[in-house]
Amino acid sequence: MQFLIPSPDLIPHDLAARAFLASAEGVPWRCFNHIVDGRLVIRRDTDEPARLHAPWDSGNGQWFLSTCTLSDGASPHNLSVELARGTVYRMLQQVEEWRAATFNLPPELRQRLTTITHTLAQAVISQHHPEQANELASRVIAECLEWINGAADAFVSEISRRQAQQRRPVLLACGVPPEQLDASFASLPQAFVAAALPLNWRQVEKTDGQRDWEVTEQQLQWCKQHDLRSIGGPLFCADANTIPDWMFLWDGNFGHMVNYVRHFVKTAVDQFKGRIQLWHCATAVAKPILKLSDEDQLRMVAIALEALRESDDRTPAIVSFDQPWGESLSERECDLAPIQMADMLARSELGMSAVGLEINFGYWPGGTPFRDLLQLMRQIDQWTLLGLPIVVFISLPSDMDCHSATGSRQARPYGMGPDAPNPQWQAQELRRMVSVLLSKRAVQGVVWKQWRDRPSQSFPYSGLVDETGRIKPSMQVMSDLRASFLPTEK
Numbered sequence: 001m002q003f004l005i006p007s008p009d010l011i012p013h014d015l016a017a018r019a020f021l022a023s024a025e026g027v028p029w030r031c032f033n034h035i036v037d038g039r040l041v042i043r044r045d046t047d048e049p050a051r052l053h054a055p056w057d058s059g060n061g062q063w064f065l066s067t068c069t070l071s072d073g074a075s076p077h078n079l080s081v082e083l084a085r086g087t088v089y090r091m092l093q094q095v096e097e098w099r100a101a102t103f104n105l106p107p108e109l110r111q112r113l114t115t116i117t118h119t120l121a122q123a124v125i126s127q128h129h130p131e132q133a134n135e136l137a138s139r140v141i142a143e144c145l146e147w148i149n150g151a152a153d154a155f156v157s158e159i160s161r162r163q164a165q166q167r168r169p170v171l172l173a174c175g176v177p178p179e180q181l182d183a184s185f186a187s188l189p190q191a192f193v194a195a196a197l198p199l200n201w202r203q204v205e206k207t208d209g210q211r212d213w214e215v216t217e218q219q220l221q222w223c224k225q226h227d228l229r230s231i232g233g234p235l236f237c238a239d240a241n242t243i244p245d246w247m248f249l250w251d252g253n254f255g256h257m258v259n260y261v262r263h264f265v266k267t268a269v270d271q272f273k274g275r276i277q278l279w280h281c282a283t284a285v286a287k288p289i290l291k292l293s294d295e296d297q298l299r300m301v302a303i304a305l306e307a308l309r310e311s312d313d314r315t316p317a318i319v320s321f322d323q324p325w326g327e328s329l330s331e332r333e334c335d336l337a338p339i340q341m342a343d344m345l346a347r348s349e350l351g352m353s354a355v356g357l358e359i360n361f362g363y364w365p366g367g368t369p370f371r372d373l374l375q376l377m378r379q380i381d382q383w384t385l386l387g388l389p390i391v392v393f394i395s396l397p398s399d400m401d402c403h404s405a406t407g408s409r410q411a412r413p414y415g416m417g418p419d420a421p422n423p424q425w426q427a428q429e430l431r432r433m434v435s436v437l438l439s440k441r442a443v444q445g446v447v448w449k450q451w452r453d454r455p456s457q458s459f460p461y462s463g464l465v466d467e468t469g470r471i472k473p474s475m476q477v478m479s480d481l482r483a484s485f486l487p488t489e490k
Helices: 079-100 107-125 130-163 214-225 245-250 254-272 294-311 327-331 338-348 373-384 423-438 473-485
Strands: 002-004 020-022 032-036 039-043 051-057 062-066 171-175 194-197 229-232 278-284 317-322 354-360 390-395 443-448
Touching (some): 020 327, 051 079, 062 079, 079 107, 079 130, 079 373, 107 130, 130 423, 130 473, 171 229, 194 214, 214 229, 245 254, 254 294, 278 354, 294 317, 294 338, 317 338, 338 373, 354 373, 373 390, 373 423, 390 423, 423 443
Parallel strands (some): 171 194, 171 443, 194 229, 229 278, 317 354, 354 390, 390 443
Antiparallel strands (some): 002 039, 032 039, 051 062
16 A cells, blocks of 8 residues: 655654554554655555554644555555544544534534534645645644544543532552652552552562562552552563563473463462452563463463462452554564454453553553544543453653663653653643543543653653652642542542
């Protein structure tokens, strides 16, 4: 499939590396991309109709947008026009769904949508003049992104009004580092009702067979003293921050690795059963550090869940999935998309109580490129079809300086505008994102992944407290959201 690039100024330099084609259900294909003579050429092993997902420079940062479903043809598609068409289509589709749910947009937003649609029509019929079509399409995209924020705000306000008299219980939690909790964490209970304790295998069992639970024991005692619930895990995650160094001696020997995973999970659950209110059993990562195929990783996660249930068949347990849009699938041969893995686990009846989505917005590689709020809503709706509650694990950067993000295990803040990210920007985006998530009834938990900025963390500058101990504006946002959306009782 080919796309005409009429204005390179609006196209990120790494367009060929990051764009991909996906099915109508959103599952990416393995793609081979290159740019030739002002055209983006994408090759794959099928000629099925597809949607292009590609970064777009809005002048205020990069946004990942998508087209409508397109077919291969002799002539190239106009990239900017098709991204504009796809964005407007998503807006019109969402408006119809809102109308069916008895939510009507304010008149000014309806009028702006009509104007945007007319401008798109002009761009479509002007494609024989590429420069003019690109100028109109670029204007449409900019206005769409602004309209989406306004429409999402209006929707959230209406949902909040409807739920004001009967607030539903939602688990609002924050991840803490693998260290003892002290007075520097004193403000955590003001914004959250739970703490996510890492139970990090790499930290607990630095030497094969020698486990140190001292930090977790202290953290549980601290949570009890501050009337906080506890989330424990993930107990298994095939990434470099979780797998102990000694496990790499068995990399490639699936039988030995399974035995070690099963034993650690059972030992951890036996140690803390009755004191953990929610088990985070495992995270399925996009790119495992171990030599695991997609099916191998799925089997490993299933074995971890089975081992957990052998020791504790009562406490709720979740499995989370990295990069729920599946961006990394376009870079490698793969068998299963994240949602397909989740569906298989849900059908297995192994006792998965909820599904988790790991959304690390604004980080690349290893994170999730920025997507507008309608795409976030659509993704939640798609995962809702699994019939399980959803817990969302999120992070957002507050700084672009990557001087501390030098490790190979770290993602980088990426695709930001000239004025972002900064602590104020993080707070603004956090408010919008979490408000949208809490407006979805299937979302029964939101976990902010990092309490404090640390040089070694996977997603730098995503904490609510900076390295000097200064509290960021996002902390007040979380406190406000707790007061606005959640019941007062714990």
